[in-house]
Amino acid sequence: MTKSIPANEPYYMNLSLKKQSILPGFFPSLGITLLYLSLIVLIPLSTIFLRSAALTFGRFMEIVTAPRVVASFALSFGASLVAAVTNVFIGVLLAWVLVRYKFPGKGLVDALVDLPFALPTAVGGIALTTLYAENGWIGRLLAPLGIIAVFNPLGIVIALIFIGFPFVVRTVQPVLLELDVEIEEAAASLGAGRVQTFVRVVFPSILPAVLTGFVLSFARALGEYGSVVFIAGNMPMKTEIVPLMIMTKLEQFDIPAATAIAFVMLVASFILLLLINFLQWKSGKNLVSG
């Protein structure tokens, strides 16, 4: 055995990069990881920042404040927000029913929740469009009520609910499973009603998970393309989402415009990623402190 650092001494007290270990292969495996990460992810992603830097600030602002681009940002953020809020209710309901109740076919329902993760987005997109078209299975029932989803923002929200709700279910479900029923018993024996127990006892415990699910579903919705393009109809100013806007600029060979819009989206994604990391770190801490 090689000499090892005493367990109570943090490894960073030692001035080396890593804590000593007898396992081999740290530097080769880290080296390959960093090389592959750079080639596949970091270098390609950096092109957006490099190309954006080549634009003057005036030109950049001109591109991202063009009315059609602003409309697409408003639509993407708005529809994603509406879908993510809806997903919180649907996700908590599904997680609650799956964890707390017994009913026939529960295992199947639990497996089906992952369908939007496994189904290619283009397939989900054409299926939803066909269903909600005016002569489709669901659209036919909604048309007499004056509700037309296809080629309207409503259709976009429906597609975003479809791809986003599993995030809330899958973040809330494990927390609900771990939740101690004794606390609820205590609340009940102290005279709290069921609703009061849920609002005052259960909900605060699952709140970090609910928030994480909300942000995950929002982030996914913001960048979503495949399931939305078919049902949206892609009318400028009305149903044109940001990813489609980038696509349109590319097809017009307007690379600077596509780059500027992509830059804004990428920054938004990174902020959301930081937020998710922060939320998970927070909920991790909650678990430790009880």
Add this chain to the structure above:
Amino acid sequence: MNDAIKQTIAFVKSKKAAARITEPLPVRIILTSLALLFVGLFLVVPLVSVFTMAFNKGMEVYFASLVEQDALSAIKLTLITAAIAVPLNLLFGLTASWAIAKFEFRGKYFLISLIDLPFAVSPVISGFIFVLLFGSHSLLSPWLEAHDIKILFAVPAIVLATVFVTFPFVARELIPVMAANGNEEEEVALTLGAGGWKTFFRVTLPGVKWGLLYGVILCNARAMGEFGAVSVVSGHIRGETATMPLHVEILYNEYNFTAAFAVASLLAMLAVVTLAAKKFVEWKSSGRFTPQLNTERRESGSSGVDL
């Protein structure tokens, strides 16, 4: 006598308390029905509709749409793409998780966040970055043209975009499992004289096989189904650079709905098989490995936008 009464009262009280920690039956029925209604409307109906639309002109038209030349080349391209992207990301996943799970080093959590990056990026941007890298305005383009290498609007870019999009899948499943297994067994093997590779193949790998399989299943589903990123770099050349999802789009936009849904039904079957395989792995490994979004993952600091 008094004792008996007290016991009865306590018993009744505890029964009442037990009844109160769940909801009244009508509420339970309403909540369950709402959940099932949503699942029916948003998951079962779309899935069933894919197959109904695919078969609505009969079996012959269905199979004819699948064995048609362009459909076959789309299937072939999808299989080739997955056959390159999945093994590459599998090797990367094993390498990265060895470095991250088995060693303590500075910047470890930052590295995990970087690995998760592709999940946070819109599929369209995931494709767009390769247009910027290899397109006619790029620094590389004069060199590529001089050597007559075609990457963009050809198979290499499709593969690259797919590798990017599926990059984190295996690594993020493996890291928490490998970390949870600890280092003791490897240390014992090494002290007993086994070499590094032998230890890895005989000790580490068997311990993470379910996590590995789980990651590969998810990686493969995404590799075969990716649409946005591939759509940007493919150029949509029928029969040449159209993968299955792109072929579905082409047929759909030509109002050839039956053929579009026929090809889509293959992808839907892939999704169903993926879900079944996922359930199987979860069941096989229950207790030893709880995939995704569990406490282990949270502790390991891994996070990100899934799929």
